[in-house]
Amino acid sequence: MTTxxxxxxxxxxxxxxxxxMAQALISxxxxxxxxxxxxxxxxxxxxxxxxxxxxxxxxxxxxxDPKAAVVDADVVILAVKPQVMKxxxxxxxxALDSQLVISVAAGLSTDLLSDMLGGYRNIVRAMPNTPSxxxxxxxxxxxxxxxxxxxxxxxxxxxxxxxxxxxxEEEAQMHAVTAVSGSAxxxxxxxxxxxxxxxxxxxxxxEQASALAMQTVLGAATMAIGSNNSPAELRRKVTSPNGxxxxxxxxxxxxxxxxxxxxxxxxxxxxxxxxxxxxx
Ligand SMILES: NC(=O)C1=CN([C@@H]2O[C@H](COP(=O)(O)OP(=O)(O)OC[C@H]3O[C@@H](n4cnc5c(N)ncnc54)[C@H](O)[C@@H]3O)[C@@H](O)[C@H]2O)C=CC1
Ligand SMILES: O=C(O)[C@@H]1CCC=N1
Numbered sequence: 001m002t003t004x005x006x007x008x009x010x011x012x013x014x015x016x017x018x019x020x021m022a023q024a025l026i027s028x029x030x031x032x033x034x035x036x037x038x039x040x041x042x043x044x045x046x047x048x049x050x051x052x053x054x055x056x057x058x059x060x061x062x063x064x065d066p067k068a069a070v071v072d073a074d075v076v077i078l079a080v081k082p083q084v085m086k087x088x089x090x091x092x093x094x095a096l097d098s099q100l101v102i103s104v105a106a107g108l109s110t111d112l113l114s115d116m117l118g119g120y121r122n123i124v125r126a127m128p129n130t131p132s133x134x135x136x137x138x139x140x141x142x143x144x145x146x147x148x149x150x151x152x153x154x155x156x157x158x159x160x161x162x163x164x165x166x167x168x169e170e171e172a173q174m175h176a177v178t179a180v181s182g183s184a185x186x187x188x189x190x191x192x193x194x195x196x197x198x199x200x201x202x203x204x205x206x207e208q209a210s211a212l213a214m215q216t217v218l219g220a221a222t223m224a225i226g227s228n229n230s231p232a233e234l235r236r237k238v239t240s241p242n243g244x245x246x247x248x249x250x251x252x253x254x255x256x257x258x259x260x261x262x263x264x265x266x267x268x269x270x271x272x273x274x275x276x277x278x279x280x
Contacts, residue, residue: 001250002135004033005157009149011038013158014073016066016088017080018043018052021104024133025077026060028162031135036060042069067092070099075158078103078113082275085115100151102126102158106178107169107275110144121146124155127174127182128162138162140177142170175272179265187264192217 013029015022019147030036041052049062063069068274070076070092080088081194082105096117102124110123110175114217121144128139139159143152152167159165192213199209224231241246253256 002028002032002160002163005160007157008032008034008161011074011154011158012072013038013075013077014040014069015077015079016042016069017078018045018048018062018093019079019128021078021128021132024137025079025104025128025129025159026056027133027164028135028137029158030056030199032161034161040069040073042066060079067095070095073099075100075102075154077101077158078105080105080280082106082108085113088166088280089113089116093120096120096122100124100147100154102155104128105106106182107175107266107272109276110142112276112279114144117204122151123147124151125171125174126155126159127177128159129181129183129185132162135162138181139163139165140174140181141167142174143167145209175269178272183268187261188217217278226262 036056040061042063052060052062076099104126111126114121124143126141128137193211196209228243
């Protein structure tokens with residue numbers, strides 16, 4: 001669990017958009033000690049605002065006015081879909097003066113975001129993932145040359161409230177971050193779904209199969225993080241010569257599962273690249 005970072009002291013953090021990713025990041029911030037009354041969410045739907053009010057007992061400020069959310073914020077987090085970003089930011093771009101803007105939108109380059117923001121360049125692009133909700137997220141960050149060292153530390157503190165933070169040097173690497181962590185919880189959920197279906201077909205009931213599959217994924221990932229052995233070495237330690245695991249792994253290799261995962265990641269990367277082009 002991440003602990004409170006003093007860079008967050010009294011910082012006002014405003015979210016534009018109150019969907020899945022905003023909710024996950026807000027949970028991380030509050031869990032690490034940010035006072036809810038320093039957080040504002042701008043969302044057009046009454047239901048979304050009501051949901052925030054209920055969940056956080058009216059301590060998080062939920063507004064329909066993005067400009068009010070931005071005007072005295074220290075950090076503005078853009079958490080709307082790439083397709084609506086241009087229209088949404090046009091409502092408050094003229095209220096930006098020194099705020100740190102963090103965009104979590106897939107694909108959108110800092111140059112394109114800057115154009116949408118009327119030339120404003122204090123922008124960090126982040127690619128988090130939904131396990132941020134339980135402070136187990138993994139986020140890649142890229143900053144323009146225009147952000148200060150203090151803003152870089154602030155961006156690190158904001159995103160580290162929800163888990164691991166990794167800065168990349170080249171903006172193009174953000175597409176790879178999306179392929180390996182931003183979108184990747186979905187691959188893992190798909191893997192778990194398939195394991196459960198497989199176990200049910202082999203005679204277990206669904207609850208038993210789900211509990212065993214989820215605990216195994218958690219145990220294997222936790223073990224890999226804490227180990228001096230590589231994932232390949234850990235795999236070999238499970239695999240007895242001519243035993244059960246060898247039969248399973250040979251079946252996967254025969255079906256080129258590794259190659260198929262790489263292909264899926266390439267598709268994710270390509271889609272991330274295409275989004276910026278489409279939104280120009
Ligand atoms: N869901 C995920 O796992 C991840 C999502 N992202 C990025 O986060 C961003 C948001 O995605 P989600 O939270 O999944 O989508 P979502 O659909 O759950 O939330 C989007 C939110 O945008 C808001 N919105 C829509 N129109 C608006 C407007 N005119 N003004 C202000 N707010 C408006 C609404 O509050 C809505 O809840 C996207 O750009 C996505 O690429 C990044 C990493 C992971
Ligand atoms: O699917 C998407 O486009 C977003 C970005 C990464 C995860 N979800």
